Amino acid sequence: MSTATLVTAPLATAGKLFAFGADVVLGVFRRPFQVREFIQQAWFIASVTIIPTALVAIPFGAVIALQAGSLIQQFGAQSFAGSAAVLAVVREAGPIATALLVAGAGGSAIAADLGARKIREELDAMMVLGIDPIQRLVVPRVLACMLVAVFLNGLVSVVGVIGGYAFNVVLQGGTPGAYLASFTALAQTADLYQGMAKALVFGFIAAIVAAYKGMHADGGPRGVGQAVNEAVVITFLLLFLANFVMSALYFQLVPAKAL
Amino acid sequence: MGVEVRVEGLTKSFGKQTIWRDVSLTLPAGQISVMLGPSGTGKSVFLKALIGLLKPDEGHIFIEGTDIATCSERDLYDIRKLFGVLFQDGAMFGSMTLFDNVAFPLREHTRKTETEIREIVMEKMSMVGLVGAEDKLPGEISGGMRKRAGLARALVLEPEIVLFDEPDSGLDPVRTAFINQLIVDLNAQIEATFLIVTHDINTARTVPDNIGLLFHRHLAMFGPREMLLSSEEPAVRQFLNAQTIGPIGMSEEKDADELAGENHDLLPPLPPIPLQLLPTDGRPRPTQAPPGAWCVANGVTPPPGSFLDDGTALGASASRQPVSSGGAA
Numbered sequence: 175m176s177t178a179t180l181v182t183a184p185l186a187t188a189g190k191l192f193a194f195g196a197d198v199v200l201g202v203f204r205r206p207f208q209v210r211e212f213i214q215q216a217w218f219i220a221s222v223t224i225i226p227t228a229l230v231a232i233p234f235g236a237v238i239a240l241q242a243g244s245l246i247q248q249f250g251a252q253s254f255a256g257s258a259a260v261l262a263v264v265r266e267a268g269p270i271a272t273a274l275l276v277a278g279a280g281g282s283a284i285a286a287d288l289g290a291r292k293i294r295e296e297l298d299a300m301m302v303l304g305i306d307p308i309q310r311l312v313v314p315r316v317l318a319c320m321l322v323a324v325f326l327n328g329l330v331s332v333v334g335v336i337g338g339y340a341f342n343v344v345l346q347g348g349t350p351g352a353y354l355a356s357f358t359a360l361a362q363t364a365d366l367y368q369g370m371a372k373a374l375v376f377g378f379i380a381a382i383v384a385a386y387k388g389m390h391a392d393g394g395p396r397g398v399g400q401a402v403n404e405a406v407v408i409t410f411l412l413l414f415l416a417n418f419v420m421s422a423l424y425f426q427l428v429p430a431k432a433l
Numbered sequence: 434m435g436v437e438v439r440v441e442g443l444t445k446s447f448g449k450q451t452i453w454r455d456v457s458l459t460l461p462a463g464q465i466s467v468m469l470g471p472s473g474t475g476k477s478v479f480l481k482a483l484i485g486l487l488k489p490d491e492g493h494i495f496i497e498g499t500d501i502a503t504c505s506e507r508d509l510y511d512i513r514k515l516f517g518v519l520f521q522d523g524a525m526f527g528s529m530t531l532f533d534n535v536a537f538p539l540r541e542h543t544r545k546t547e548t549e550i551r552e553i554v555m556e557k558m559s560m561v562g563l564v565g566a567e568d569k570l571p572g573e574i575s576g577g578m579r580k581r582a583g584l585a586r587a588l589v590l591e592p593e594i595v596l597f598d599e600p601d602s603g604l605d606p607v608r609t610a611f612i613n614q615l616i617v618d619l620n621a622q623i624e625a626t627f628l629i630v631t632h633d634i635n636t637a638r639t640v641p642d643n644i645g646l647l648f649h650r651h652l653a654m655f656g657p658r659e660m661l662l663s664s665e666e667p668a669v670r671q672f673l674n675a676q677t678i679g680p681i682g683m684s685e686e687k688d689a690d691e692l693a694g695e696n697h698d699l700l701p702p703l704p705p706i707p708l709q710l711l712p713t714d715g716r717p718r719p720t721q722a723p724p725g726a727w728c729v730a731n732g733v734t735p736p737p738g739s740f741l742d743d744g745t746a747l748g749a750s751a752s753r754q755p756v757s758s759g760g761a762a
Binding site: 290291294295296298299300301302303304305306 | 481484486510511513514516518520521522524525526527537538541542583586590
């Protein structure tokens with residue numbers, strides 16, 4: 175392989191992924207919309223992600239309560255423990271935990287499913303029958319993944335806040351009233367919206383990468399395993415990058431609440 | 434009536450590796466053609482290029498005036514409705530029952546009611562002998578049944594062109610004979626243009642009207658069955674008679690030294706050309722030429738013993754007089 179191709183190969187892959195994403199976005203507006211497939215997939219993705227998400231959210235909330243709580247204690251600002259925990263969970267922990275689970279559980283399932291169809295020539299068969307697999311299979315999966323990601327984000331926020339509350343009040347001897355009262359001291363409604371927006375984008379990226387990798391699986395069962403693996407790794411990289419960009423944008427666009 | 438497929442100067446390569454170059458042939462409307470070739474010569478790639486799943490680097494594929502190699506994605510999806518394709522393992526949708534699999538193209542492309550769909554699906558299922566298995570999942574049936582189910586799905590939209598990707602791979606000789614008989618019966622019934630990709634010699638010798646041979650990255654020969662079966666061209670002769678002497682080696686084509694070392698005087702004589710497989714009812718297909726007609730028309734003497742009804746060929750029981758080489762053809 176020449177130096178030129180070494181440099182351009184990753185660019186070409188990125189370009190193909192982008193083109194694939196554009197195809198999917200166009201496919202969303204093409205009729206008929208596959209309602210059945212969308213509902214089935216949403217149900218499927220939810221069923222593989224809900225329980226792990228809830229289980230991850232509890233220690234996530236607790237760890238934030240622990241870190242923020244002890245730091246705040248040193249400043250002598252225990253009354254703000256609740257507000258710090260809420261801010262951290264809603265702004266960052268929620269979307270990040272959602273990202274991990276959507277990519278790890280939902281994305282891997284999508285990549286494995288489409289990869290298996292690809293190597294069994296089901297996708298070729300579908301194209302030959304005059305049906306576009308992007309419109310028939312990928313669009314419903316992407317939309318389902320986005321919907322489920324938003325719900326998961328809500329779930330993580332609620333479970334994380336409850337976990338943090340329990341940890342703070344029961345184990346760290348915090349005051350329940352003060353914890354609850356400080357909820358809105360720093361957090362604002364815009365925080366919830368940005369969490370949802372992040373979850374939507376994460377769901378989109380995870381599903382696009384998984385579908386792209388799955389549909390380009392090659393070389394038998396081993397190729398499917400490789401596609402799933404690559405899909406999860408690439409999704410993680412992209413999601414953390416997207417999270418950083420969106421957080422930075424949010425701080426520029428929405429002024430922090432004055433104390 | 435089937436549609437003619439005209440391929441002109443088709444070339445395809447993956448990276449630096451040329452798969453085949455300058456392939457030109459015409460699949461005559463309504464006839465059965467077979468594409469042969471040693472393993473790894475790009476037979477399946479050729480088939481995928483014909484349906485537009487792979488874009489060739491150069492050349493044209495004309496079907497009803499549309500060039501598949503250059504037309505838009507939208508035209509491609511339209512032209513594909515003329516095709517029925519049987520994939521190697523059937524390519525059934527794993528999450529659907531056989532019935533839903535066969536009904537799938539109807540539900541996606543037509544506005545037929547469920548009753549009409551059931552009628553059509555059951556008709557195709559009985560054509561391929563799968564009545565009673567319609568509620569099974571593809572994972573629960575044998576490879577031969579999956580192939581037949583794939584065939585039923587390929588036929589459900591009344592295709593004008595049917596492509597078979599190795600219909601005999603992984604099947605025992607009896608099942609292969611049955612699927613060959615099925616192919617011949619179907620051609621007689623729906624009169625579509627058939628193209629079979631295979632490397633089974635017996636299929637190639639008895640089923641098609643035309644044979645093509647892909648070898649050494651080009652199309653070695655394409656023409657009527659009798660032309661190839663009586664051909665003295667080394668690669669064609671070697672492949673169609675499954676011999677070790679000839680230009681085709683174990684892994685690739687042999688080099689000049691190896692070829693020169695072989696004693697071509699010891700080549701066994703060409704075996705007799707067998708009778709073509711007839712439909713089950715014993716009447717020749719409308720597009721089928723009488724046995725020996727090509728040899729007579731081109732003044733070729735077929736190998737001794739050709740076109741004799743030895744009673745072994747399935748469905749060849751109805752006696753048909755071979756055209757004698759001296760008689761009027």
